[in-house]
Amino acid sequence: MALTPDDVVTKQFQHVRFKEGFDPDEVDDFLDEIVVEWRKTIEENxxxxxxxxxxxxxGAPAAASTEAPAAEVVEEVPAAEAAPEPAVEAAAPASGGAAASAGIIELAQRLHDEHVAEGVAQRDQLISDAQAQANQIVSEAEARGRDEMAKLERERTALEGRITELRNFERDYRAQLRSYMEGKLRDLETTATSSGSTPVSAIGL
Structure with a gap:
């Protein structure tokens, strides 16, 4: 089937799944058809x-033929004037071929522009996705860092509180032990005094 400019303009490609754009194989096959028809058009032109x-x-030598009577010349003039009609008819297919070529060029340029625009859009999308992913990774790392710092701060505070408790316990224990020992010494001295023995303090303890 011959390819016409209308076929080129109204050609619809099937969309593929999982990605944007047309099926590359279908586009290549259609472009091959365009090339074949284009070459035919050029050959016809x-x-x-x-x-x-x-x-x-x-036609030029016929116009320069030998002289003829005036009546014959007058009769041949309409035929000479009618001669360019085939040229006009021949020029019509040439103009149609030029229109087809222009349509093919326009389609090829449009496909090229669509592929370029699609490539630019995919590039921008990839850059945007990568930037968003990088920002997300940095944000997550910063959040984990803050959480770790807060956890360490809580642990440090807990350890400091535990150390303070141990110091207070040590101080209280020493005070209680001292009071206990002093009480025992006083009891021994009191017992020794009441029994007439030498006080423990006099012994040098």
């Missing part, structure tokens, strides 16, 4: 141009 050149070259 070249052939039409060659035929037109041959026609124009063949």
């Amino acid at each position: 070249d052939q039409l141009k060659a035929k037109l050149a041959e026609y124009e070259a063949g």
